[in-house]
Amino acid sequence: MSPTTLKSRIQLKVRFNECDPLQIVWHGNYLKYFEDGREALCIKHGISYLDMKQHGFATPIVKSSCEHKLPLQYGDTFEVETCFQPADSAKLVFTYKIFKGDKLVCVGETTQVFLNESKELVLINPPFFLDWKKKMGLI
Amino acid sequence: MSPTTLKSRIQLKVRFNECDPLQIVWHGNYLKYFEDGREALCIKHGISYLDMKQHGFATPIVKSSCEHKLPLQYGDTFEVETCFQPADSAKLVFTYKIFKGDKLVCVGETTQVFLNESKELVLINPPFFLDWKKKMGLI
Amino acid sequence: MSPTTLKSRIQLKVRFNECDPLQIVWHGNYLKYFEDGREALCIKHGISYLDMKQHGFATPIVKSSCEHKLPLQYGDTFEVETCFQPADSAKLVFTYKIFKGDKLVCVGETTQVFLNESKELVLINPPFFLDWKKKMGLI
Amino acid sequence: MSPTTLKSRIQLKVRFNECDPLQIVWHGNYLKYFEDGREALCIKHGISYLDMKQHGFATPIVKSSCEHKLPLQYGDTFEVETCFQPADSAKLVFTYKIFKGDKLVCVGETTQVFLNESKELVLINPPFFLDWKKKMGLI
Numbered sequence: 284m285s286p287t288t289l290k291s292r293i294q295l296k297v298r299f300n301e302c303d304p305l306q307i308v309w310h311g312n313y314l315k316y317f318e319d320g321r322e323a324l325c326i327k328h329g330i331s332y333l334d335m336k337q338h339g340f341a342t343p344i345v346k347s348s349c350e351h352k353l354p355l356q357y358g359d360t361f362e363v364e365t366c367f368q369p370a371d372s373a374k375l376v377f378t379y380k381i382f383k384g385d386k387l388v389c390v391g392e393t394t395q396v397f398l399n400e401s402k403e404l405v406l407i408n409p410p411f412f413l414d415w416k417k418k419m420g421l422i
Numbered sequence: 423m424s425p426t427t428l429k430s431r432i433q434l435k436v437r438f439n440e441c442d443p444l445q446i447v448w449h450g451n452y453l454k455y456f457e458d459g460r461e462a463l464c465i466k467h468g469i470s471y472l473d474m475k476q477h478g479f480a481t482p483i484v485k486s487s488c489e490h491k492l493p494l495q496y497g498d499t500f501e502v503e504t505c506f507q508p509a510d511s512a513k514l515v516f517t518y519k520i521f522k523g524d525k526l527v528c529v530g531e532t533t534q535v536f537l538n539e540s541k542e543l544v545l546i547n548p549p550f551f552l553d554w555k556k557k558m559g560l561i
Numbered sequence: 562m563s564p565t566t567l568k569s570r571i572q573l574k575v576r577f578n579e580c581d582p583l584q585i586v587w588h589g590n591y592l593k594y595f596e597d598g599r600e601a602l603c604i605k606h607g608i609s610y611l612d613m614k615q616h617g618f619a620t621p622i623v624k625s626s627c628e629h630k631l632p633l634q635y636g637d638t639f640e641v642e643t644c645f646q647p648a649d650s651a652k653l654v655f656t657y658k659i660f661k662g663d664k665l666v667c668v669g670e671t672t673q674v675f676l677n678e679s680k681e682l683v684l685i686n687p688p689f690f691l692d693w694k695k696k697m698g699l700i
Numbered sequence: 701m702s703p704t705t706l707k708s709r710i711q712l713k714v715r716f717n718e719c720d721p722l723q724i725v726w727h728g729n730y731l732k733y734f735e736d737g738r739e740a741l742c743i744k745h746g747i748s749y750l751d752m753k754q755h756g757f758a759t760p761i762v763k764s765s766c767e768h769k770l771p772l773q774y775g776d777t778f779e780v781e782t783c784f785q786p787a788d789s790a791k792l793v794f795t796y797k798i799f800k801g802d803k804l805v806c807v808g809e810t811t812q813v814f815l816n817e818s819k820e821l822v823l824i825n826p827p828f829f830l831d832w833k834k835k836m837g838l839i
Binding site (some may be wrong): 446447450480483485486487488490 | 585586587589592596619622623625626629671
Binding site for chain 2 (some may be wrong): 298300302303304306309311357
């Protein structure tokens with residue numbers, strides 16, 4: 284297990300337009316909250332969408348999952364805790380926990396891969412990414 | 423007034439995720455219905471997003487409005503009637519009427535401009551667009 | 562003209578999922594930004610969706626418009642300035658200005674009406690709303 | 701294994717506003733496609749959102765996952781194949797396959813639970829649902 288853990292925590296508020304006729308956040312909108320959490324972590328640590336782009340890579344999501352424990356409603360304030368999960372292969376894995384106060388609302392995970400400028404899947408870790416991992420104390 | 427009117431009519435159904443806690447379609451989602459109507463008309467008549475792109479132009483929306491007469495609810499089937507409104511200046515204007523059965527649900531309008539490949543505003547009608555208007559009997 | 566002006570200003574950031582293939586915020590998403598601005602103002606001054614609900618009213622949007630001057634792109638930080646526009650008739654009118662730095666990005670307007678608990682349109686100002694206007698120094 | 705399989709297949713087209721700056725469908729929008737597929741199946745077989753509501757139940761999604769094999773782009777036509785997965789416990793499980801032509805684009809799964817009118821989780825199968833399963837030849 285890696286000695287370093289990259290984590291971030293942001294606070295968000297449920298928008299009216301994110302709720303459905305059941306008066307709760309529509310399940311698909313949690314992926315937006317995960318994206319907000321992931322972006323906060325990635326910007327903080329220099330591996331955001333724009334950083335990747337500068338290095339010639341796009342990192343589309345190839346897998347996502349979400350498990351709901353409690354609903355969120357319009358007006359609720361909540362926190363997204365995002366955690367970078369080091370992987371050996373050339374991918375980016377993040378896990379998410381959403382909390383309303385001290386209650387766990389949902390958990391999730393996403394996996395991203397690297398595409399080069401020709402939109403081809405890159406199977407080995409790009410050098411800049413290995414450098415970044417070293418700098419972060421992850422390898 | 424132009425003797426030719428370009429019109430299209432498509433049928434859609436309200437998705438669960440387009441409705442809000444008031445149990446009606448969230449107002450901002452009508453712009454998606456307008457887009458569906460506009461695309462149907464544009465594809466039919468050869469001036470779709472992809473046709474434009476091939477000629478080196480993008481046509482972002484610079485103005486939109488929507489006026490609601492009646493709400494739409496989850497499960498409702500409705501029709502979007504889109505009408506191309508010929509303009510002299512270099513822009514694309516479409517008007518929309520949404521009907522549920524014979525009842526008018528809402529009306530709207532959008533305006534698009536032409537951007538060239540350098541993303542600069544084009545103030546005169548692109549030649550391909552004038553050709554298209556002639557072919558359509560609009561000028 | 563009313564001597565009092567109710568205004569609010571919030572800062573937001575463009576989300577990746579709000580941008581379209583033209584690399585700019587999809588026009589319909591500006592209505593979400595307007596909603597964020599309106600909510601901030603309404604919560605601050607006690608006429609939010611939940612306040613209305615407590616008084617037995619819903620206030621759906623019956624009209625909206627948006628005019629774009631400049632595009633917003635992924636990662637941009639911007640401000641939404643919302644202004645309550647006093648009206649004599651039973652409706653809620655808000656105007657919006659979005660700024661990126663000191664540049665005006667877009668302007669817009671929305672109109673809401675009052676529906677009672679039977680979802681009927683209320684044509685005269687609800688007493689609680691007149692009280693609120695007095696308290697705010699608007700009448 | 702059950703001798704009966706409930707399946708449905710619908711055709712959809714990628715909307716412009718469902719695509720992101722990478723020129724592909726934003727990953728979270730696949731949950732909308734799954735919803736479209738699920739609804740088609742549920743309406744066809746009498747267990748739609750509105751059927752459930754009539755029996756006094758809501759069936760929020762408590763788990764979802766999606767795995768992407770290939771991207772979808774603006775203008776693409778694709779098919780969503782939805783399959784009802786019989787479960788013994790009181791839940792609704794659906795699996796999804798999205799195809800573009802004969803190529804598999806993505807696979808996914810959702811799980812829903814039953815909430816009664818007091819919004820309490822129902823741990824045993826509601827009688828109407830058992831009747832429905834019998835009628836369908838699933839038990």
